[in-house]
Amino acid sequence: MSLQIGDTAPDFEAETTHGPIKFHEWIGDGWAVFFSHPKDFTPVCTTELGYVAKLKPEFDRRNVKLIGLSVDPVENHAKWAVDIEETQGVAPNYPMIGDTDLRISKLYGMLPASASGDASARTPADNQTVRNVFVIGPDKKVKLLIVYPMTTGRNFDEVLRVIDSLQLTAKHKVATPVNWKQGEDVIISGSVSDEEAKKVYPDGWEAPRPYLRIVPQPR
Incomplete structure (x- = not known):
């Protein structure tokens, strides 16, 4: 198995x-x-x-x-x-x-x-x-x-970091970028349309590419 x-x-x-x-x-x-x-x-x-x-x-x-x-x-x-x-x-x-x-x-x-x-x-x-x-x-x-x-x-510090990401992304429709740490910016999940994202993030987001939508970590 x-x-x-x-x-x-x-x-x-x-x-x-x-x-x-x-x-x-x-x-x-x-x-x-x-x-x-x-x-x-x-x-x-x-x-x-x-x-x-x-x-x-x-x-x-x-x-x-x-x-x-x-x-x-x-x-x-x-x-x-x-x-x-x-x-x-x-x-x-x-x-x-x-x-x-x-x-x-x-x-x-x-x-x-x-x-x-x-x-x-x-x-x-x-x-x-x-x-x-x-x-x-x-x-x-x-x-x-x-x-x-x-x-x-x-590296159990890394295990803690991943748990922070897992718990955050289980609660919010976001993903965490490379080397992300608690409190840093996150990425809006690809499954969330721009229309849906505007309801959650009315102030908008940074988007160097249409598929890469960066927002502050949700609380």
Whole structure:
């Protein structure tokens, strides 16, 4: 199974460091960032988990829940959290899923259906495709999917930026241009006619081309 943007995020039940969850129920009526890790006690992931913990207030402000996954058992996650706090200054303050039977990794297309064996015997290289970020909306649809290689740390500032764009464009008929940041000008969606746009933007817009209609970010 290969998930794409617009697909319904598969639901599942799992054990986490914060207790058992049913994924869709856990998300509720907000947003979620679900990010996976190939193995506990791996160096790049250690830095990522600590940084995400520091960013959690920013995700909270946007009504976004955070949840991680590793194929190792939950009790290992708790031990790893000690290392993360000692090396990164903060321990994970969000749930981490234990996916020891690889069920969720397969469900989300991060490992092939043929993957098997004892999770504890699998190496990071065996699980190197479990380096994904899924942003899931209140409708339980996948809004963003990014896959990173083992050697490149993920940019969670970029994930926040994309969430700002996703939430804005879900509410208003606009799109965000290259490198857009919160508060900057946006583009009127192509699906909106000039007649419709005049009702929303009576002061008009800047249009270097008829298809490129630039307006201040709606509030």
